[in-house]
Each structure stands twice: as C-alpha cells, then as structure tokens.
Amino acid sequence: MGAMHRTVSALLLLPVLAVLAACGGAATNSGAVPPETVDEQTMLAGADLVGAVGPGFEIMLAQDGKAVAELPAGTYTLAVADEAATHDFALQAPDGTITQITDVAFTGTKSATVTLTPGVWTYLCQPHSAQMHGAFTVS
Numbered sequence: 553m554g555a556m557h558r559t560v561s562a563l564l565l566l567p568v569l570a571v572l573a574a575c576g577g578a579a580t581n582s583g584a585v586p587p588e589t590v591d592e593q594t595m596l597a598g599a600d601l602v603g604a605v606g607p608g609f610e611i612m613l614a615q616d617g618k619a620v621a622e623l624p625a626g627t628y629t630l631a632v633a634d635e636a637a638t639h640d641f642a643l644q645a646p647d648g649t650i651t652q653i654t655d656v657a658f659t660g661t662k663s664a665t666v667t668l669t670p671g672v673w674t675y676l677c678q679p680h681s682a683q684m685h686g687a688f689t690v691s
C-alpha cells in the first residue's frame with residue numbers, strides 16, 4: 553500500500569511542479585521541494601497566487617505559472633509553500649505594513665486571503681530580506 557500511495561502522490565504532483573518550474577527565475581527555483589500532502593497540493597492548485605520560499609535563498613510569487621509583476625487591486629487567495637525552517641514568507645503593503653504568511657520555523661503549505669491595494673508591494677523573507685525579496689505593482 554505504500555507503493556500505491558507514492559504513485560498517487562506523484563501523479564498529483566506533476567501539475568504543481570510544472571507551475572513552480574514555469575515561474576520566473578526558474579533556475580533559482582529548481583531546487584524547490586514539492587508539497588508532500590494532497591491537501592497542500594490542492595491549496596496550491598486552487599489559489600489565485602502561489603508563493604514559494606526555500607529551500608535555499610529563493611523566494612517567488614507567481615500567478616498562472618508566471619512571476620507576478622503587476623496585479624489589479626482586489627482580494628486574492630494566496631497559497632505559500634514554505635520549504636525551509638530557516639525562512640518565512642511575508643507581504644509588505646505600500647504603507648509598510650507587513651503581513652506574515654508563514655513563520656520561520658514553519659514548513660509546508662499555508663493559505664491566506666489577501667487584499668491588495670494600489671501601490672508597490674513586496675514579498676520577502678524577513679530574516680534575509682536583503683537578498684530574498686521581490687516586488688510587484690498593484691493598480
């Protein structure tokens with residue numbers, strides 16, 4: 553039964569891997585560990601936006617398999633795959649307010665609903681914000 557479980561997991565994983573691999577800066581994301589449970593895969597597949605952080609010093613935010621650069625203002629579901637106990641995933645609003653989606657110790661997938669207002673937003677790992685960050689414009 554162990555083998556059966558692995559087979560099912562591998563099949564479900566393929567679309568998620570394709571999405572992650574297709575994201576901008578694919579070279580830096582190639583080492584991302586895929587989510588381990590069906591629940592995690594479902595969260596990632598059903599979300600408007602997908603974030604990933606780790607296992608190395610890599611962070612990304614994607615929509616439909618592409619790195620997010622611009623978004624219309626609105627409310628989005630965000631699923632974050634946090635692949636390391638050394639990184640977190642946070643969003644910084646244009647006014648500087650930080651919303652932490654995963655904390656440093658957490659690994660796995662977490663989902664949240666975020667309301668994006670116009671301006672420049674940043675996604676970042678707070679302990680390593682100098683090198684682990686990206687920005688997108690909401691209008």
Ligand SMILES: [Cu+2]
Nearest residue numbers: 638639677680
């Ligand atoms: Cu980090």
